[in-house]
Amino acid sequence: MRSTTDQTKPRISFITPFTVQLLCWLVMTVVVVGLFFWSATANYSNLSSTLLGTTKALLLPGQTSHGHYQIELACNACHTANMGVKQDACLSCHQEELKLARDTHPAKKFDDPGNAARLKVLDAQKCITCHREHVPEHTHPMGLSLPTDYCYHCHQGVMTERPSHADFAFNSCATAGCHNYHDNRALYENFLQKHVGEMDVVDNPHVREPDRATLSPDVALSAADQDAPEPHRAEGRLLHDWAQTLHARAGVNCQACHVADKQSGWQDAVSHHTCAKCHAGEVAGWLQGHHGMRVARDLPPMTPAEARLPMKPARAHEQLDCSSCHGGHRFDTQYAAAEACMTCHNDAHTLAWKHSSHAELWTRAGAGQGAPGTGVACATCHLPRCENESGKVVVQHNQNDNLRPNEKMIRSVCMQCHGIAFSIDSLADANLVKACFAGRSQTQIKSVEMVREWFETKAKKRANRKAKTGGS
Numbered sequence: 001m002r003s004t005t006d007q008t009k010p011r012i013s014f015i016t017p018f019t020v021q022l023l024c025w026l027v028m029t030v031v032v033v034g035l036f037f038w039s040a041t042a043n044y045s046n047l048s049s050t051l052l053g054t055t056k057a058l059l060l061p062g063q064t065s066h067g068h069y070q071i072e073l074a075c076n077a078c079h080t081a082n083m084g085v086k087q088d089a090c091l092s093c094h095q096e097e098l099k100l101a102r103d104t105h106p107a108k109k110f111d112d113p114g115n116a117a118r119l120k121v122l123d124a125q126k127c128i129t130c131h132r133e134h135v136p137e138h139t140h141p142m143g144l145s146l147p148t149d150y151c152y153h154c155h156q157g158v159m160t161e162r163p164s165h166a167d168f169a170f171n172s173c174a175t176a177g178c179h180n181y182h183d184n185r186a187l188y189e190n191f192l193q194k195h196v197g198e199m200d201v202v203d204n205p206h207v208r209e210p211d212r213a214t215l216s217p218d219v220a221l222s223a224a225d226q227d228a229p230e231p232h233r234a235e236g237r238l239l240h241d242w243a244q245t246l247h248a249r250a251g252v253n254c255q256a257c258h259v260a261d262k263q264s265g266w267q268d269a270v271s272h273h274t275c276a277k278c279h280a281g282e283v284a285g286w287l288q289g290h291h292g293m294r295v296a297r298d299l300p301p302m303t304p305a306e307a308r309l310p311m312k313p314a315r316a317h318e319q320l321d322c323s324s325c326h327g328g329h330r331f332d333t334q335y336a337a338a339e340a341c342m343t344c345h346n347d348a349h350t351l352a353w354k355h356s357s358h359a360e361l362w363t364r365a366g367a368g369q370g371a372p373g374t375g376v377a378c379a380t381c382h383l384p385r386c387e388n389e390s391g392k393v394v395v396q397h398n399q400n401d402n403l404r405p406n407e408k409m410i411r412s413v414c415m416q417c418h419g420i421a422f423s424i425d426s427l428a429d430a431n432l433v434k435a436c437f438a439g440r441s442q443t444q445i446k447s448v449e450m451v452r453e454w455f456e457t458k459a460k461k462r463a464n465r466k467a468k469t470g471g472s
Ligand code: HEC
Pocket: 040, 056, 057, 059, 060, 061, 068, 071, 072, 073, 074, 075, 076, 077, 078, 079, 083, 085, 128, 131, 132, 133, 134
């Protein structure tokens, strides 16, 4: 409470409103700049993490893009101490994937001095020419921050070289199903040419089974063999579930998961580090995608409460790890592939899956009415079975690996069951994606047809030349 005498106190003359403002401003600046450097360079896991996290978040100039906001607090993954962007920041995390995608426009493509004029208009050797951060008012999907007609700067020639392209606008090159800037594996004309004329649904549509280690019956364990010490020994449901699994059949006993090392002894919680001892590939994939990306940067694990996508409230505060889908002791991959996802995800596309013919195929296959691999669950598309370096078919646990641009899914998923034109059309129709492919595409992409015509014209020209030169 202010007393009346306060007001009658003589005022000290040099504290004018202006000097107060100046002082406040100085103090604020020192604090802000200090916090800025401290929080930008400090290690998240060492210091009082909540305070640090809040301070860092306050220093963000704007919302971080969809791809990165879960790791936005790892400022120093991208920034130098004085807030510049590190020279190799983007490639330190994305080089491998762009290489595998056979990037159509890698930076080194522009090393040729002949490209200097083009680079002056648009410096394609720098990622941040096209992908900026924390500027939501300027960024589109995939963190893109440039006008959609930029292909023009380097490819004007195409209008005259390709009669079929004469009427196209330059903001249509990179629309769904035509061209991508980086990953054109499913869109290169030679590839399309190979698949011209394929049926909508191929004969015997199915995905391959994952390869399993050969399990010797000698190592198989039963409930009586559990090696959990007292008081951790299990009975009932838990023991029964474990005894039914491939783990028991492969001789993986309780301690293999619950005793990380001799010193720590038995622990109820089992981290992904323990799974990694036997499943390194799955863990590596998981760490790269949205589900595991925070853990990979030593940030606290993600919870659905922190998501921007719609999530079911029931699991809002659960930390994501391997048990998010492989919960309990059953390690039931049928459950993990669809039901598990739907306990968290709650967007229109997820909810629509049940009504698709894919889901019907999945239910039939699960009930033994369809052959193995003929069903299409969430995981069939998002955690596809792919070949690893040693040629084994394993489950890709990075669910972002083939997500955007969505043409990435064509080769890794759809083409096992559908023709290429059908796949391109389906993925190019945003409403159909939203409806989780319950229905037919309302969009028709002409590229396969154009490629067919282009190759026919070329073949005709060649035949004419041959005829003129006497068929030699
Ligand atoms: C995934 C990479 C990434 C992360 C993580 C990240 N930033 Fe950025 N940040 C960028 C990029 C890219 C730019 C844009 C640079 C440009 O446009 O020249 C940027 C711009 C900025 C700018 C504006 C700088 C300028 O010169 O205009 C500030 C300030 C900034 N970031 C602060 C932060 C802070 C604080 C954090 C951590 C809380 C953070 N950033 C995390 C990539 C990142």
